[in-house]
Amino acid sequence: MFGKRLMVSGAIAILIGTLGACSGGGSGNGNDGNGVGNGTAxxxxxxxxxxxxxxxxxxAKTTRATRPRLVRTCATTTHRVRHTSSSGTGSRRKTRTWYTTERYRSCTKVHRGTETYRRTVRTxxxxxxxxxxxxxxxxxxxxxxxxxxxxxxxxxxxxxxxxxxxxxxxxx
Structure with missing residues (x-):
């Protein structure tokens, strides 16, 4: 049992030594051992x-090309908003609820026709x-x-x- 452990630990020591030799050891390659360059390059x-x-x-070489023309379209829509307010305390507490209609604009870009532009073929x-x-x-x-x-x-x-x-x- 002791002989097997000795053999395994010897193999591990050889493996660690070989991997350390392959990695360069941290000297002469611009690293300070932790992977960070020390500015010697x-x-x-x-x-x-x-x-x-x-x-x-x-x-530079350019050519004329076409692409879809994007146009921004907006629509005004409304939505209903709920409001509440409370007054009083304890058993005399009252909550009042009312609704209002608020307007907002919703904008999207849609394709409408085409446009020409200069496309760069060669910089x-x-x-x-x-x-x-x-x-x-x-x-x-x-x-x-x-x-x-x-x-x-x-x-x-x-x-x-x-x-x-x-x-x-x-x-x-």
């Missing part, structure tokens, strides 16, 4: 740098193509989608100038 993790190759501006994009991305000579002709201000800076830069920016996404 640098701000350069989300930026890319390389040599300017080409820039591209893709304009506007600003793209920059880099060579030697993050210092890797083999990574050439990589496109990055950027903000319009970064695009303006890249457009003004000379060809093969070193650029560093935060890309909104890779590809264009």
């Amino acid at each position: 640098s701000a350069q993790d989300d930026t890319v740098h390389g040599l300017k190759d080409t820039v591209r501006h893709i304009t 506007e994009k600003w793209c920059v193509e880099l060579d030697d991305v993050n210092g890797d000579k083999r990574r050439d002709d990589v496109w990055y989608q950027v903000s319009s201000s970064v695009y303006g800076e890249a457009l003004a830069a000379d060809d093969h100038a070193r650029l560093e920016f935060a890309a909104t996404r890779e590809g264009c």
